Amino acid sequence: YIVLDDATDPAAAVRNVRKLIAEDKVDVIVGPNITPNAIAALDAIAESGTPMVALAASASIIEPPGDARRRWAFKMPQNDALMATILTEHMTNQGVKTVGFIGFNDAYGESWWREFSKMAEIRRLRVVGNERFGRTDTSVTGQILKLMSANPDAILIAGSGTPAVLPQKTLGERGYKGRIYQTHGIASWDFLRVGGKDVEGTLFPTGPVVVARQLPDSHPVKKVALDFVARYEAKYGPDTVTQFAGDAWGAWLLLDDASRRALKSGAQ
Structure with a gap:
């Protein structure tokens, strides 16, 4: 294995992918781990015909399936479309009528907004606010106050990892009493460690390994x-x-099976 760190920077991710392909002559790339970086790497893998197994969730990494840029793109986490379906089903079952949305201001947040708003319309949930925040932001007070002014029954935070704590912490500090939903991007102990009591009661979907x-x-x-x-x-x-650990393990199982099949077919 050759391990490179893109520091969550899409430009660095592209440089890393091109280096792995051109200099290290790798057979396959596992990663990138976040949606913006995985999407940024699509051109590089398409040009070289190098398989990429992304550890990021957005369906836009692999869809539309007939797109030449995505021919060599695969991913392990569940699609945001699937998880949005589950979340909106839970919301309607719990009597939620109005929802506020705040997501990352990058491809992860945009993809989640696209899928969630689509399912919300189908479920007849009224979205009363749509806000964004950056992964490195230190305050989201303005966005949270806008959402709370609409008095939604629930708020969905479309973030991942520890940065997703900030909006929820701010909601608590501002006295929000509705349901708070997050995405499967928070399914880690780091989120719980950083969030502590501020993330008590979070509702989120996750993969079976958790x-x-x-x-x-x-x-x-x-x-x-x-x-x-x-x-x-x-x-x-x-x-x-x-x-995230489960997704990486799944990638190994996928590649192990693929390599065995390739060897049986006579591939070198």
């Missing part, structure tokens, strides 16, 4: 998920598994 022990025995991925959890916790300690 709740592997709670899955029914009939669940098709329970055995594989439990195997990964056991391996991961043996190395890093109890309760350390995250959605």
